[in-house]
Amino acid sequence: MQHGLTIGTRGSPLALYQAHLVQRLLAETSGRPAQDFPVRILKTSGDRLKGHLRDFGGKGLFTKELEEALMSGDIDIAVHSMKDVPTVGQESLEISAILPREDPRDAFISKKYAKLDDLPEGALVGSASIRRRAQLSAMRPDIQYCLLRGNVGTRLQKLSDEVCDATFLACAGLKRLEQEDAITEAISTERMLPAPAQGAIGIEIRKSDEAAKGLIRPLNCKASELCITAERAFLRALDGSCRTPIAALAVWDGKLMNFKGEVVAKDGSARFGNEDTAAVSNSIEAYDLGYGLGQTVRKAAGQHIDWDE
Ligand SMILES: NCc1[nH]cc(CCC(=O)O)c1CC(=O)O
Numbered sequence: 001m002q003h004g005l006t007i008g009t010r011g012s013p014l015a016l017y018q019a020h021l022v023q024r025l026l027a028e029t030s031g032r033p034a035q036d037f038p039v040r041i042l043k044t045s046g047d048r049l050k051g052h053l054r055d056f057g058g059k060g061l062f063t064k065e066l067e068e069a070l071m072s073g074d075i076d077i078a079v080h081s082m083k084d085v086p087t088v089g090q091e092s093l094e095i096s097a098i099l100p101r102e103d104p105r106d107a108f109i110s111k112k113y114a115k116l117d118d119l120p121e122g123a124l125v126g127s128a129s130i131r132r133r134a135q136l137s138a139m140r141p142d143i144q145y146c147l148l149r150g151n152v153g154t155r156l157q158k159l160s161d162e163v164c165d166a167t168f169l170a171c172a173g174l175k176r177l178e179q180e181d182a183i184t185e186a187i188s189t190e191r192m193l194p195a196p197a198q199g200a201i202g203i204e205i206r207k208s209d210e211a212a213k214g215l216i217r218p219l220n221c222k223a224s225e226l227c228i229t230a231e232r233a234f235l236r237a238l239d240g241s242c243r244t245p246i247a248a249l250a251v252w253d254g255k256l257m258n259f260k261g262e263v264v265a266k267d268g269s270a271r272f273g274n275e276d277t278a279a280v281s282n283s284i285e286a287y288d289l290g291y292g293l294g295q296t297v298r299k300a301a302g303q304h305i306d307w308d309e
Contacts, residue, residue, distance in 0.1 A: 003211075004032075004035070004036035004037055004038060005026070005036070005037055005076040005077050005211075005212055005215065006037075006038050006039075006040050006074070006075045006076050006077070007019050007022060007023055007037055007038065007039045007040065007075065007076070007077045007078075007079060008040050008041075008042050008066050008069050008070065008074070008075030008077065008078045008079070009039060009040070009041060009042070009066070009078075009079050010041070010042065010043070010062060010066070011041040011042075011043065012151045013151055013152065013153065013177060014081075014151065014152060014173045014176060014177060015079070015081075016039070016041070017176050017177060018079050018081070018176070018201050019039045019079045020039060021099075021176075021201070022037075022077065022079050022099075022201075022203060022219070023037045023039055025099075025219050026215055026216075026219070029215070029218050029219065030215055037077075040069075040074070040075055042065050042066055042069055042075075043065065060085075060086045061084075062080070062081070062084040063078070063080055063084055063085050063086065066078040066080070066204075067089075067090050067093060067204070070093055070204060070205070070206055071090065071092060071093065071206070076205065076206070076209065076212050077203060077204070077205055077212060077216065078203070078204040078205075079201060079202075079203055079204075080095075080201070080202050080203075080204060081173075081197075081200075081201060081202075082095075082098065082197035082200040082201065082202040082228055082232070083170075083195050083196070083197045083198050083199075083200070085197070085202060085204075085232075086242075087232050087233075087235050087236035088236070089204075092206060092207055092208070093204055093205070093206060093207060094204065094205065094207045095202045095203065095204050096203055096204070096205050096212070096213055096216040096217055096220070097202070097203045097216045097217060097218075097219040097220035097221075097225075098200055098201070098202050098203075098220060098221055098224045098225040098228050099200070099201040099202075099203070099219060099220075099221060099224065100221040100223075100224055101172075101199045101200045101221070101223075101224040101227065101228070102171070102172035102175055102176060102199040102200075103171040103172050103175055103186070103199055104170075104171075104172065104189065104194045104198045104199040104200075104249060105170075105171045105186045105187055105188070105189055105192075105194060106132065106168050106169070106170060106171065106186075106187045106192050106194060106198075107168060107169050107170065107171045107174055107182075107183040107184070107185070107186055107187070108166060108168060108183075108184050108185040108186075108187055109155075109156070109159060109166060109167050109168065109169060109182055109183065109184050110159070110165060110166035110167075110184050111159055111160060111162075112165055112166070113165065113166060113184070114184065114185070115184065115185045116166075116185055116187060116191075119140070119143065119165065119166060120165075121142050122142050122143070122144060123142075123143055123144070123165040123166065124143075124144045124145070124146055124164045124165050125143050125144070125145055125146075125164060125165065125166050125167065125168070126145070126146050126147065126148025126155070126158065126159070126163060126164035126166070126167045127145060127147075127148060127167055127168055128147050128148065128149050129168065129195075130243065130244075130245050130266060131195055131245040131246065131247055131264070132168045132192070133145055133245075133266070133268075134245035134264040134265065134266050134267070134268050134271075135192050135193070135245065135247065135264055135268070135271075136168075136192075136268070137267055137268025137269075138264060138268035138269075138271055139191070139268075141268060146163070146164055148163070148164060148167050152169060152173055152174065152177055152179060152182075155167055155169065156179070156182055166184075168187075169182075170194070170195075170198050170199060171183060171186050171199070172198065172199035189249050189260075192247075193247035193248065193249055193260055193261070193262055193273075194247060194248075194249055195246075195247060195248075196228075196231035196232055196234060196235040196246065196247070196248040196261075197228045197231050197232055200224055200227075200228045202228070203216050203219065223252045223254070225283060226250070226252050226257065226280060226282075226283060226286040227249075227250035227251065227252055227257070227286070228250075229283045229286040229287050229290070230248075230250040230257060230259055230280070230286040230287065230289050230290035231248040231249065231250050231259075231261070231290060232290070233286070233287040233288075233289075233290030233291040233294065234246075234248045234259070234261045234290035234291065234293055234294040234297075235248065235294070236291065236294065237290070237291045237292075237293075237294025237295050237297075237298060238263055238294045238297060238298050239263075239307060244263060244266075244305065244306075244307055245263065245264040245265075245266060246261070246262070246263050246264075247261065247262050247263075247264070248260065248261035248262075248290070249261075250286070250289075250290065252280060252286075255279060255280075255281070256277055256278065256279060256280070257277065257278060257279075257280040257286060257289060258275070258276075258277045259275065259276055259277070259278075259289055259290060259293055260273065260274075260275045261273065261274060261275075261290070261293050261294065261297060262274070262297065263297055263298075263301050263305055264305075265304065265305055265306065266306060270301075270304045270305065272297050272300045272301040272304070272305070273297065274293045274296055274297050274300075275293075276289065276293055
């Protein structure tokens with residue numbers, strides 16, 4: 001193949017890190033120079049918005065422009081945080097590889113309190129994530145919330161400026177950006193089940209682009225692919241809107257997949273979860289496990305949850 005492949009990404013520090021990681025991996029596996037995989041930065045609607053993302057419709061805010069650039073041929077490869085990718089995709093595109101997953105846990109971050117349990121009555125937590133708010137409200141109905149958006153650096157600065165007592169971020173992003181020191185406490189997944197696909201990077205291409213497929217497929221991590229497939233199937237069975245607090249985590253040991261998923265009322269007043277362990281050897285079985293549990297949880301939650309569709 002003569003031509004290089006252009007990698008499209010958002011411009012946030014985390015997105016850029018992830019795009020350059022893919023560039024480096026492609027250069028390594030193909031034996032070609034990194035310049036053959038130039039990185040192009042695109043602004044997405046999610047980068048332009050302030051306030052609650054759900055007020056803008058939620059779906060695909062961080063991925064829509066990248067997918068349009070893929071379809072028009074402006075870029076050949078889109079690098080995404082899989083957590084931000086809608087479960088229903090474009091017909092002409094496909095996620096060809098999932099990189100080995102980083103730590104899926106949520107991080108509690110505070111300058112004043114050493115751990116989540118030290119937060120005093122009525123503490124103010126800055127978070128725009130409806131899932132984290134709902135899960136925390138279920139444990140601690142006294143906690144108050146304010147919005148805290150922006151990239152990792154901005155949020156840490158706002159914490160130093162004492163606009164709130166604490167916040168939450170994905171451990172994965174902090175670790176990738178070598179800001180692990182900012183993690184005050186990594187919250188166990190037993191206490192706070194992560195967002196579906198948290199910590200996973202996915203690489204999207206045009207289905208018809210065989211050259212790109214040949215280069216990208218070797219980067220796929222089977223365990224991560226199966227887990228992310230199951231978690232996204234759970235999400236798809238429940239809701240695609242991004243406006244209902246949904247969490248899921250799959251762990252695969254090469255034979256068995258353990259799957260936990262839940263949906264939580266926005267104010268934390270109700271939560272419906274399910275767990276199962278089953279033999280899984282391919283993505284169809286992974287999908288079926290996640291989707292089936294999603295349907296069960298949806299039935300159990302029924303009218304008790306505001307689905308906001
Ligand atoms: N919605 C923003 C977003 N998308 C992916 C990550 C973190 C990295 C990851 O989960 O892979 C974040 C920020 C956060 O939740 O801390």
